[in-house]
Amino acid sequence: IGMSFNDINNKFLVVGRNRRQFQENLSPIKKRKVTGRKGIGKLAVFGIAEEIEILSVKNNLVNGLKLNLSKIHQCESLNNTNFNSYEPEPIKINYFEKNKASGTTIVLNNIKRKSSFKMVDIVESIKKRFTFDDNDFVVRFYYNNKEIASMDYNSKWDIYKGQFEWNFPKDMNTEMEYSHAKDITGKIITTEKPLEEKNRGITLFARGKLVNRNEFYGIKITTSNAYNYMTGFLNVNFIDDESDLINTSRDGLLWDNETLETLKHWIQQQLKMIEKDWRTKRIADKHQKYKEKNVHYFFHVGSC
Secondary structure, three states: OOOOHHHHHHHHOOOOOOOOOOOOOEOOOOOOEOOOOOOOHHHHHHHOEEEEEEEEEEOOEEEEEEEEHHHHHHOEOOOOOOEOOOOOEEEEEEEEOOOOOOEEEEEEEEEOOOOOOOHHHHHHHHHHHEOOOOOOOOEEEEEOOEEEEEEOOOOOOOOOOEEEEEEEOOOOOOOOOOOOHHHOEEEEEEEOOOOOHHHOEEEEEEOOEEEEEEEOOOOOHHHOHHHHOEEEEEEOOHHHHOOOOEOOOOOOEOOOOHHHHHHHHHHHHHHHHHHHHHHHHHHHHHHHHHHHHHHHHHHHHHHO
């Protein structure tokens, strides 16, 4: 939807602004719940770039600015305790362009990173950090102006060759009563062949954003071979509606909390149910394949 001049000054450039407090919990058009919380993501990119360029269009008005890391440091006073005000360099202010599509472009200039990287690793990393359950949300990846991959809800888990699947809340274990059980959605799959260790476990997301990396939540995975084949995700959006229960690196929950302890116990019950169901399904699948193989052999010999 883009940002106006006032949006950039009073919202985008403000660090620590809580959009939930200002009744901006939903995006205006798609009505998606906001995913950010502290507004420091805009500064995180200074870890690899010297300068950030923002260009935004709203209602045919173009506004743009540059944020420069060196100039921000120059605002620091000699005693290192007080800071002078930093004013970004304007590119355009309320510049009218007829029929200009609304939206925002962010460009990173003067990249500091010198080491090489593989695009396939970038794609995999993004897929692990985000998941959106509406089919019209698409992330596209480009390398040298050529699209090399895309990600939507359906393709996110295509990298795994699933054998069995459990969908939530439809297939959940109802033995344990849990107030948020019906609010939890997601999918857990088991594969035909064992997964790499880094891909095993269940990932938790809130509002489409990672809140806990894949793990088995206290279950001793050595007790069953099933956990070598198990992966998937659960959406626990209610986590984001409460006080901040996510660690500073945004990849793990602060489990030393009564609310989260109950959630962990509920997840354990689900995984134990799936582990038992997996063994039953594997046995039935092996019997079916054995039966099909022998029937095929019988007809093959008979045709001779």
